[in-house]
Amino acid sequence: MRLTLLVFDEVFDTGMTVLLDTFATANELAAAQGFDAPPFEVTLVGPRKRIRTALGLSVSVEPLSAVRRPDWVIVPALNAKQSERLAQTLQRPDIRNALPQLQTWHAAGIHVAAACIGTFVLAESGILNGAEATTTWSLAPFFRQRYPTVKLDDSRMIVESGRIVTAGAAMGHLDLALWLVRHATPELAALVARFMLIDKRSSQAHYIIPDYLAHADPLISKFERWARDNLSNGFSLTDAAKALAVHSRTLQRRTEAVLGKSPLEFFQDLRIERARQLVSEGCDLETIASEVGYADSATLRTLLRRKLGHGVRELRAEML
Incomplete structure (x- = not known):
């Protein structure tokens, strides 16, 4: 399965790395189980050759134009936890310039996923219009006001709507990663969950304040x-x-x-x-x-x- 992580400057470090670590663990466990080839091929892409994470790490990425057709495009969270800052962040040129590519991928039949604040990028592109989705519970009121045509259910951890999957707050990246592993091979997902001590969490409701x-x-x-x-x-x-x-x-x-x-x-x-x-x-x-x-x-x-x-x-x- 070819996975493309679309990342921007100030990406939420934990969100990006938990996705990478989960897929890397899945590949390692697959090799130990005798798989012929790693089940996941992961590529980082972005609007620039390098991005700087929220914690200041410099990460090299592939340009959008060089991406082979992926099976899934995944958008990790941006590190903008307050609605005012997020509204400003979503207007950045690097993000605005990537939205047409998201629309093109989706129109071409490619599956798209996002977790936490990454769901706002999907909504900005318009591909969530009329679809069911979840997002980080802490910004759900802002999400509803900004995207009234999206059918938001912020009580759920994972929402699948056609070819789009969204996940909830922060560590929802882990739930999304495991969902994708399970989508490829349920047996491997069970093994990854045990090795990484991942509990099944179908709802965000217990965490909402x-x-x-x-x-x-x-x-x-x-x-x-x-x-x-x-x-x-x-x-x-x-x-x-x-x-x-x-x-x-x-x-x-x-x-x-x-x-x-x-x-x-x-x-x-x-x-x-x-x-x-x-x-x-x-x-x-x-x-x-x-x-x-x-x-x-x-x-x-x-x-x-x-x-x-x-x-x-x-x-x-x-x-x-």
Whole structure:
């Protein structure tokens, strides 16, 4: 499988190297297993002959014009973790000049993938329009505002949509690399996962920090503060809108536009975050249920299992 990594100045070092290390490990293990040839041929390409990573390392790359037809083009993350800086970075000439090549590759039937902030480069090229995708959860509100035609689900770690695959935040590069190895040979992927201690993570939901996302919008930030003050009272959209001096439909639309979820779903996220905190402090389940607005612990158990995939016992074990 021929893999082309499209890299730019200030590429996120870990993202680029974890891809390279995973494919190199897969090739080494394949040789030990008696494969006739390495399953992965990896080439670094870019708009310049050399790029400088975010940590200042100088890396030589092949020019875009010299690339043999790859099976996959992969875009690692850029090191721009704040929306304002990312917006500026995406306007750089080296990135803008590479977008037509991404469009050409995709139009030619070549598979395209990206992880973390690299997904923004795909979206800038337009090839994600109308497609399903994920991205780094921390910039999901900015992604939704900038690319409203993309069907974003930032709770998922890996999203496959036709010939495009996107992966989630930072170490999502590792999940993407293993997905690609598995796509080539599942047996080898299982071996790589064991050697590199890669756990299967189908969701980013456990890692999302709700109040971080809320700060992306003034109204949502106010709603987040109201919700935290009213966790023990339960949720009422009417009461929330009245407290914020907006119409309930305005709050509903704004929450869905910024967070990709309803006000109630965001309130539930805050309940879970608070419940996890109280579990870590050793509180009993009835006390936790009361703190997050439930009359009985059974309802809380149901919420935790639906949102986290496990109950309080497993949650306590995680925190030991």
